[in-house]
Amino acid sequence: MTTEPAQRASPDWLDLRWAADAEARDRGATDLLERLVAHLRGPDRDQGPVRVVDVGAGTGANRRYLSPRLPVEQEWVCVDHDRELLDHPRHDGARRIHCGLTDLPAEVAGLGAPVGPAAVVVANAVLDVLTTADLAALADCVVATGGIALLSLSVTGQVRWEPPDPVDDVLARAFDDHQRRDGRPGPDGRHRELLARWLEERVEDAAGQEPASAEVLREWQARRAAQMESGALRVLVDHVDLLVLGRDWADGAQRGA
């Protein structure tokens, strides 16, 4: 039985980041998408729908982004361990699988062979929240479905602030430690509401991780909020996208922001 996650991604946060995420993907990783499309449309791949397995599907942002950009017939399988997110109407028309990553290889095997010629595993903004056991299960799943995957918007841990602030490093360290909690390997903004929420949640996680720095982090947040209000703040959050095309094709990785 799948147990619900201890920490949840909230639907309004996922919706808030949609526009910035789509912009970053359009700017930083279109050639990976072109290579994926060329591969999926290869000479022996014109029979039936491509099965797209969206791991950590959340409220469906990855399908919303990829579906119109993949000029092939598609059959979507949306996977998440959060039942509430999986119930989102944006998953209508897709097959929903409610399970954690470690149960995914068995669940995907249970689907049987795809009707069409190929399957591709996709995951957006997911890798950095996974444990090493989850990551191993994801790799197994990619191999078992034919070795094609597009793993997008994984944060690298690099955040560039302008102007710099002496407490930036305290926040970075405590937040990265939070991302690495319980053995996880760890490690957007014109969009003001998104940036404000991002600051708030980052500080909350970092202060929870390092209570001794809570006060200095809240003062830092107030300084950053004032800079944001005056339009003086710029933040660049680095991330990496990875395209896996199996043995006959060169693997590709590209940075975006």
Ligand SMILES: C[S@@+](CC[C@H](N)C(=O)[O-])C[C@H]1O[C@@H](n2cnc3c(N)ncnc32)[C@H](O)[C@@H]1O
């Ligand atoms: C940051 S959200 C990204 C959601 C979506 N891909 C997007 O781009 O908006 C991470 C998602 O992964 C799911 N998730 C995290 N760990 C998981 C696990 N071990 N098994 C299944 N789903 C997981 C969360 O429930 C959440 O929906």
